[in-house]
Amino acid sequence: MDVVFLSRLQFAAATMFHFLFVPLTLGLSIMMAYMETKYVRTKNPVYLSMTKFWGKLFLINFALGVVTGITLEFQFGTNWSRYSAYVGDVFGSFLAIEATVAFFLESILIGIWVFGWKKLSAKAHAFVMWLIAIGGSLSAVWILIANAWMQHPVGYTIRNGRAELTDFMAVVTQKFAVLTILHTLSAAYVLSAFFVMSVSAWHLLKKNNVEFFTKSFRIALVMGLLSTIFVVAEGDVHAVDVAKVQPAKLAAMETHWETSTKAPVFLFSWPDEENEKNIIEIGRIPGVLSFLAFHDINAPVQGLKEFPKDERPPVAITALAFKVMVGSGFYFLTLMILGWFFRNKLIEKTWFLKLMVISLPLPYIAIEAGWVLAEVGRQPWIVYGLLKTSDAASPIASGQVLTTLIGFIVLYGLLGVAGFYMIFKNALKGPKDLTQ
C-alpha cells in the first residue's frame, strides 16, 4: 500500500470521525441559546433545566469534536505536504483565519459558559451561549470556504511554481462557497434537530417529563422543518452549480456514461467501471437529470465517457453516496411534516415517536454520505483541475502512515464507543437535579 492511499484512508477516517460531532455542535448550540433566552425572559425553570440537560450532552459532544479537529489541520502538513507547499499561499490563510476569528470565540467562551453560571448575570450567561453558537457556525463558514476552493479554485494565479492568492474576496464570495456553506450548515441543523427530537421521542414514549420533552421536541421541530425544507431546495440549486463546475462529479452521481439530451436518473443503478456501463438500471426516469442539472429536460448532459479514464471519480461510491443523501433528505422532510401535524398530540402518536427514535442514525449517515460525495466525487483531483491527489502526499515512508492509521482507528474506535455511550447514557437518564 502506498503513502497516498494510506494517507487518504487516514484523512477520511479522521475527517469522518470528526464530522460525527461537528453538526450537533452547530445546531444544538443555537437551540440551547434559544432555550436559555426563553429562561431569562420567562423565568420558567423548565427552560433552565432544558438548557442544562441538552448542555450536558452538548459538552461531551463538543469535547470530542474539538480534540479530533486539531488532527485535521495538522494532517495537511504531516501527510499532504506537497499539497500544502503548492497551495498553502491560498488555502493556509483560511484555516488560520478560522482559528483566529471564530474558533477562539467558541472555545474560550465555552469555558466561561460551563463554569460561569454563578459568576455572570443570567442575561450575560445567555448572551455567551449565543456567541458560542455564532462562533461555531462562523468556524464552519471559514472551513467550508477553504473546502469550496478545493472544489472550485478561484482568485489565484500560478506563480513561482505554486498557486498564489490574487483575490481574497473572490475566494470568500464565490457562488460555490456560498452554496457549500448553506448546504452544510442547514444539513447540520437538520441533524441537530433530529437528535433533540429523537431523544425527546424516546422519553415521550416512556412518559418521562412530558412537558420538558414536548417543549424540547417542538423547539427542535421548528428548526428541523425549516432546515429540511431549506436543505432540499438548496440542494437543487447546488446540483445545478455542480453540473457547471464539476461535470464529471455530476455524471458519476447518476452513473451517466453517454452524453445525451433527456438524460435519465435511475431509482437504483450500479456501474461497471471497467466496461463503462451500468450493470443494474432500475426505474429509469428520462429527462430528470437534464432537468436537475440545467432545469431543462432537453439539455444535453455530459457522460462519463467524455472524460479520460484517469480523470473520472470512483463512480459507484459517488453514486451510492448521492442516493443515500438525497433519499434521506426526502425521508426527513416527510418526518418533519408529519411532526408538524402531530405537534399537539405527540404523546398519542406512538408509532411516529418510535419512527423518530429508530431513525436517529440516518441523519448521521446522510451527512457523512454528503461529504463522501463531495470529496470522493472530486477525485482524482485534490484541487479540482489544478492538482491531483496522487501528487499531493508527503515524501514519508508508508510504514509511518500505516502506524498512525492503525493508531487512529484504534483510538477513534475506543473514543467513538466511549463518547456515544456517554452521550446516550446521559440522554436516556433524562433531566434529573439539573436546576440547582
Added chain:
Amino acid sequence: MLESTWFFLWGLLWAIYFMTDGFDLGIGIVYPFLGKNNEEKRVMINSLGPLWDGNEVWLITAAGVTFAAFPILYSVMFSSLYTPLMLILFALIIRGVSFEFRGLSNKKSWVFIWDSSVFVGSFLPAFLFGVAFANIFQGIPIDENGIIQESVFSLLNPYGLLGGFLFVVLFIVHGLLWLCVRVTGDLKDRALSFVKKMWIVEVIVIIGFVAGSYVYTNLFDNYFKYRLLWLILLAAVVSLFMIRFFISKRKFFTAWAFSASTIVFSTFFGIAGLFPNLFPSSINPEYSLTAFNSSSSPYTLKIMLVVVVVFIPIVIAYQSFAYKLFSNKVDPKDLIY
C-alpha cells in the same frame, strides 16, 4: 520587512501557545501525584477546566499561521517531524476527553485509566514540543527537498532531550503556581513547597539549556552580532527571579505571570538566535528554510497581517477576561468535572 515581521509573529504565536497551554499541561503532569484523594484531584482539574480549551486554540492558531505565512516551512516541518507531531496529537486527544470522561463514573479502574491518560497526554506534548524546538534551534538533517535524512530517533540527541526536559520543568512550575492561585488548604501547601523545589530545578535547567545552546547550536551568532538581543536573555533571567521573589511575597498570581513571561522569553531566546532561519538544515546551510525562502506571497502576508493585528488583540482581551474570571479559589462544593 514583511517577512521579518512574520518571522517575529510566528515566534510570538508559538511562544503564546507554550505560555497558555503550559500551565494546564504542567498541572496534568503533576496532578496524579500531587492529589491525595479524589476531591483534590477534581479540584485540580477544575482549576484548569474553564481555560484549557481556549489555550489549545493557540496551537491551532500557531500551526495555522505557520501554514498561511510560511507554507513551505509548514510542509517540511510537519512532514519531517511526522511521528513526534502525531504522538502529540494523540496525546492531546486522549487528554482532552479524559477531563470529560473521568467524572462520569466512580469506578476505581475507570478513574485510574483517565488519570493516567491525563498524565501521559500532558507529559508527551510538553516533552516532545521541547525536543522538537530544541532540534529546530540545533538544525534538522533535511536535504535540499526538505526530506529528513536520519531516523526520528536522532531527534532524541542530548540537546533535544535537554529541550524536552526544559519544557517539562517550565510547565510544571507554571502549573504549580496556577494551583497556588486557585486551590486552598493542604493541597495548596503541598503545591507551594513543591514549586519552591521545582524553581531551583528550573534555574539549573535554564542555565544548562543556555550552556547547551552555546555548545550545540549557532544561536549565539546573532547575539554577538546584535548586542540588543541579550535583553531577551536578561528578561528571561529577571522573570525567573521575580517568580521566586513573588512566591516569597505569597503573591502567586504575579509569580504565575512572571512564570508566563519566563516561558515567552525562553522561547524567544531561541527564536531570536534562529533568525532568519525558521528550520535550519544541519546537513548544509543552503538547504535551510528561512523567513525569505519559505514565505507566502506579499499579498497573502499582508492579508494575514491585517487579520492577526486586528483579531489577536481582541482574542487576548476576551481570554484575559476569562482568566480574570477564573483566577479565584475553586470551591470544592461546586465542581463541574
